[in-house]
Amino acid sequence: MVPVVRAGAVAGLGxxxxxxxEATAYKLGLIAxxxxxxxxxHILVNWSGELSLAHAGFIGLPxxxxxxxxxxxxxxxxxxxxLGVVAGVLLGLVVALAALRARGLQVALVTLAVGIAISRFxxxxxxxxxxxxxxxxxxxxxxxxxxxxxxxxxxxxxxxVVLAVLASRSILESKLGRALSLVRSNPDAAAAxxxxxxxxxxxxxxxxxxxxxLAGASYVxxxxxxxxxxxxxxxxxxYLVIAVLAGKGALTGVALAAVLIEGGQVFSILPxxxxxxxxxxxxxxxxxxxxxxxxxxxxxxxxRLERKVAIMGAETGTADGERRWRGWGARGVRLPVVIAxxxxxxGFVAVALAWYHAGNTDxxxxxxxxxxxxxxxxxxxxxLGCVLLLRDALLHGRAVVAxxxxxxxxADGDADWLGASGPEPPAKEPAGPEPEGAPTxxxxxxxAAGSKGRGDTR
Amino acid sequence: xxxxEVRDVSRSFGGVRALxxxxxxVEEGSVVGLIGPNGAGxxxxxxxxxxxxxxxxxxxRFAGDEIGRLSPHRRAALGIGRSFQNLGLMLDETVAFxxxxxxxxxxxxxxxxxxxxxxxxxxxxxxxxxxxxxxxxRFGLLAxxxxxxxxxxxxxxxxxxxxxxxxEAPRLMLLDEPTTGLDLAEVSRLDAVLGQLRRDGTTILxxxxxxxxxxxxxDHVYVLAEGRMLAQGxxxxxxxxxxxxxxxxxxxxxxx
Ligand SMILES: Nc1ncnc2c1ncn2[C@@H]1O[C@H](COP(=O)(O)OP(=O)(O)OP(=O)(O)O)[C@@H](O)[C@H]1O
Ligand SMILES: [Mg+2]
Numbered sequence: 001m002v003p004v005v006r007a008g009a010v011a012g013l014g015x016x017x018x019x020x021x022e023a024t025a026y027k028l029g030l031i032a033x034x035x036x037x038x039x040x041x042h043i044l045v046n047w048s049g050e051l052s053l054a055h056a057g058f059i060g061l062p063x064x065x066x067x068x069x070x071x072x073x074x075x076x077x078x079x080x081x082x083l084g085v086v087a088g089v090l091l092g093l094v095v096a097l098a099a100l101r102a103r104g105l106q107v108a109l110v111t112l113a114v115g116i117a118i119s120r121f122x123x124x125x126x127x128x129x130x131x132x133x134x135x136x137x138x139x140x141x142x143x144x145x146x147x148x149x150x151x152x153x154x155x156x157x158x159x160x161v162v163l164a165v166l167a168s169r170s171i172l173e174s175k176l177g178r179a180l181s182l183v184r185s186n187p188d189a190a191a192a193x194x195x196x197x198x199x200x201x202x203x204x205x206x207x208x209x210x211x212x213x214l215a216g217a218s219y220v221x222x223x224x225x226x227x228x229x230x231x232x233x234x235x236x237x238x239y240l241v242i243a244v245l246a247g248k249g250a251l252t253g254v255a256l257a258a259v260l261i262e263g264g265q266v267f268s269i270l271p272x273x274x275x276x277x278x279x280x281x282x283x284x285x286x287x288x289x290x291x292x293x294x295x296x297x298x299x300x301x302x303x304r305l306e307r308k309v310a311i312m313g314a315e316t317g318t319a320d321g322e323r324r325w326r327g328w329g330a331r332g333v334r335l336p337v338v339i340a341x342x343x344x345x346x347g348f349v350a351v352a353l354a355w356y357h358a359g360n361t362d363x364x365x366x367x368x369x370x371x372x373x374x375x376x377x378x379x380x381x382x383x384l385g386c387v388l389l390l391r392d393a394l395l396h397g398r399a400v401v402a403x404x405x406x407x408x409x410x411a412d413g414d415a416d417w418l419g420a421s422g423p424e425p426p427a428k429e430p431a432g433p434e435p436e437g438a439p440t441x442x443x444x445x446x447x448a449a450g451s452k453g454r455g456d457t458r
Numbered sequence: 459x460x461x462x463e464v465r466d467v468s469r470s471f472g473g474v475r476a477l478x479x480x481x482x483x484v485e486e487g488s489v490v491g492l493i494g495p496n497g498a499g500x501x502x503x504x505x506x507x508x509x510x511x512x513x514x515x516x517x518x519r520f521a522g523d524e525i526g527r528l529s530p531h532r533r534a535a536l537g538i539g540r541s542f543q544n545l546g547l548m549l550d551e552t553v554a555f556x557x558x559x560x561x562x563x564x565x566x567x568x569x570x571x572x573x574x575x576x577x578x579x580x581x582x583x584x585x586x587x588x589x590x591x592x593x594x595x596r597f598g599l600l601a602x603x604x605x606x607x608x609x610x611x612x613x614x615x616x617x618x619x620x621x622x623x624x625x626e627a628p629r630l631m632l633l634d635e636p637t638t639g640l641d642l643a644e645v646s647r648l649d650a651v652l653g654q655l656r657r658d659g660t661t662i663l664x665x666x667x668x669x670x671x672x673x674x675x676x677d678h679v680y681v682l683a684e685g686r687m688l689a690q691g692x693x694x695x696x697x698x699x700x701x702x703x704x705x706x707x708x709x710x711x712x713x714x
Contacts, residue, residue: 167573174572174579178559181548188510189546193626194534194563203569248550 004393006252008386011344015382017154018351019375026150027266029157029222033215034242034262035255036164040088040211041243042254043168046293047177048204049184052111054095055239057118058209060231062087063216064128067135067226077140077221078156081214088213089206096205100198115236123228134227137220145356153222155352160218164211165251171207172250180204181248238262247293256294340388347381350374459522461486461661462630467506467516469499476502478685479516484630489652489662491676491693493669498682500665501543504632507663508540509533520630535563539628541619543635543665549608553599553618556607557590560622564589593625594618596651612639620648624655631655633664637671649675673697 017028037059044050052058062084070077098110122128129135139148140156147153171177179200182190187197220226242261246253292300354374358367462484469477476499484490492500505511507518509530518526525533540546547556565586567578594600597617607615616639623631637645645668652662652675666672672679673693681688681702689699696702 170572170576170579174583175558175562175565175567176569176572178555179562181551182559185548185550186546188530189542191510191530192508192534192540192542192546193560193622194531196529196531 004389008390011348011382011386014158014348015351015379017158018348018355019379020151022149022151025154026222027263029150029154030266031259031262032157032161033218033222034239035258036161036218037212037215038239038242038246038254038258039164039168039251040208040215041239042246042251043172043180043211044204044208045240045243046246046248046295047172047184048180048201050099050201050204051108051240052095052099052205052208053108053236053240054111054115054118055208055212056231056233056235057115057122058088058091058095058212059216059219059235060228061091061118061122061128061216062213063219063226063231064122064135066217066220067137068128068130070137070220071130071135076142077137077217077224078142081160081217081221084213084217084220085210086213088209088211088216090209091213092206092209093202095209096202099205100202115233119228119231119233123231129228134225134229137224137226139224140221150222152356154355157218157222160214160221164214168211168251176200245293247295247297249293249295249299252298253293253295336388336392340385340392343381343385343388345385347378347383347385350378350381354378460484461521462507462663463517463519464503464507465517465519467503467513467518469502469506469511469513475685477506477513480682480685480687481516482680482687482690484661484663485678486661487656487659488677489656489664489675491672491679492663492665492682493667493672493679494682494688497684499685500682501634503682504540504634504663504665507533508538508632534628537629538632539623539626539630540632541623541634541636543638545607545615545619547607547615547619547622549615550606552604552606553594553610553621554587554590554603556618557593557622557625558583558586561586561589561625564626589625593621596624596654597621598647613641613644616640617644617648620651624651624660627658627660630661630663633662635665635667637666637668645671 017025020028037055040058041052041055044052065087066077066080066084069075069083070080075083095111095114098114099107102110139146140153141147142156145152147156172180179190179195182193183195183197183200190200191197219230223230238261242254242257245257245260351374354370357374358370361367460483462482464480464482466479466481467477468475468479480499480503482490482492482503492503494500502511506513509525509528509532513526516526517524520533520536520538523536525536528536548559551559566582567575571578591600591603594603597620599614599617599621602610602614602618607618610618616636620633620636623633636648640648649671655662664672664676676693678690679693679696680690681696681699689696689702691699
């Protein structure tokens with residue numbers, strides 16, 4: 001259920017963004033870039049408990065690297081994106097070397113020093129920042145297509161965002177993310193389970209640098225005119241505020257915080273200095289309480305909803321035993337889902353094409369045609385696909401939630417560990433810790449049931 | 459040759475001599491107990507063996523190799539697993555997440571695979587979940603899998619940590635006060651699980667204040683007091699040792 005709602009929300013936002021006007025599209029892009037950069041700090045601060053006040057430099061320096069390269073080597077900034085990532089990683093490794101020798105407050109000071117050094121040393125050299133007016137890049141092109149407008153570039157930026165989101169989710173939802181959170185909350189325990197603590201502390205700066213570098217390169221791609229004014233030292237604090245507001249957990253919190261802080265500024269909803277004033281307050285609030293942020297809020301809301309659903313389910317007596325809300329992802333792929341997904345994708349392609357054509361012509365009648373066929377038609381496809389997905393989720397997402405969520409600490413069958421039910425021992429183990437008296441036939445039959453119940457643990 | 463050989467290990471904190479020329483042997487496949495009053499140096503000895511502390515003097519050998527200078531994660535890789543007196547868990551994470559984290563070394567994919575070959579991560583983590591479920595079920599924690607450790611009773615949280623240690627199936631398991639905070643039923647369950655582990659060939663060194671439990675489950679018992687090894691031997695012998703009776707067992711049997 002939750003994954004469907006989230007996918008629907010993201011798809012809807014994407015569709016809306018594709019319909020935006022030129023100025024709005026430009027601002028949305030700026031928010032997306034801040035989001036990419038904030039992912040790096042999110043991993044660093046919220047998952048690993050490290051700190052960096054040099055994030056402005058982490059974004060700015062790779063941006064200049066990419067800008068200089070595309071100016072002098074005539075490299076399209078789109079193709080230079082990976083170079084931005086590389087520059088960010090190198091920068092992260094340098095900071096890691098310094099930060100690894102420090103702890104707590106010292107780390108803050110070290111990274112602050114790096115941030116100051118970058119802005120005082122690099123951001124004044126003309127071989128880095130170019131002429132005083134700043135560097136101007138030619139509008140990027142891709143496969144011969146010239147992407148002059150923000151609207152035509154938006155799909156490219158969206159692809160970069162999707163890539164960044166997929167990469168960071170892969171990291172956080174793997175052994176890397178788990179290791180980072182144990183290093184953060186208990187380094188001794190981490191070392192004792194075989195996690196090389198120092199290595200991970202260093203690697204996380206490189207990861208933060210990678211996302212910052214990607215954000216810097218995307219900035220070049222998007223704005224095409226950069227000067228050091230775009231990366232003032234206090235930008236690092238703004239990013240820190242975003243990370244702290246997001247809180248430990250998924251990227252949803254980061255997205256919300258980025259939209260609030262950066263969106264509030266580019267759309268002038270919030271006063272310009274909001275982040276500067278709200279920052280310290282948010283920091284104090286989060287440091288004194290447990291660092292929950294938006295993600296904590298979302299978790300809490302979700303738990304409450306799940307509990308309510310579970311209680312409702314228990315009252316109507318629909319299911320017993322292990323209960324769990326399961327999204328459609330948990331039960332293999334079905335035809336309606338595939339069709340719906342294809343419809344959504346086709347809709348996006350239609351809108352994007354319409355946009356590209358409409359953006360690159362000044363003939364009103366062509367634009368109108370594109371509006372009707374691509375814009376409205378594409379939107380229709382997207383809406384239809386989302387409705388199908390939602391219908392599927394409602395039909396098949398049975399209300400089944402782990403007993404713990406019913407609020408009753410479930411009677412935890414004392415006999416189950418003797419092997420009557422539950423999953424098979426791992427095949428890897430040589431002398432398999434086979435529970436005594438477990439008839440193998442029975443153990444095997446329950447494997448399917450056991451593995452089916454474990455759809456989306458996290 | 460014993461699996462673990464600790465020879466004349468000393469370790470001081472400022473003026474406090476927490477360990478003073480301590481020696482200890484753990485035979486492969488045995489369950490060895492370590493008892494002693496508060497502040498005797500039991501946890502310090504565990505830290506020296508698992509690598510969180512370096513000894514000032516003496517040697518630690520594991521499976522014949524000197525490991526006294528290795529970093530803790532290397533010792534874990536050799537097959538030394540441990541639990542902590544004050545829980546080495548992330549309290550704000552779920553039980554399953556904690557156990558999965560403890561299975562770090564068993565993950566059948568490398569760091570770069572996460573980005574380059576994500577399907578390996580999917581498959582690998584699914585295998586780990588299987589193993590995690592198996593370990594949790596051993597301690598009757600399957601139903602609590604998705605609950606945060608913070609929301610569990612202390613005894614259940616303790617079991618969650620033991621599940622995390624056993625899931626990794628280390629060659630030598632160091633358990634620091636696994637019985638503290640458990641009621642009688644839970645202690646007997648722990649007893650049964652330890653019996654199973656021993657039958658699977660796991661070697662266990664454990665610290666406990668519950669003397670009856672130690673005497674029941676261990677093949678060999680060491681008594682530590684004020685950093686020095688006071689006595690050792692089979693439970694029966696140690697129980698009758700005059701110095702031990704005076705220093706430790708003189709207090710009621712379930713001193714804590
Ligand atoms: N990191 C440390 N810094 C300073 N002193 C320490 C440290 N660790 C242990 N000590 C001291 O070393 C001595 C032994 O402590 P240790 O924790 O090993 O005892 P223990 O036998 O585990 O006791 P308990 O039964 O209370 O767990 C104590 O006097 C303690 O104060
Ligand atoms: Mg202790």
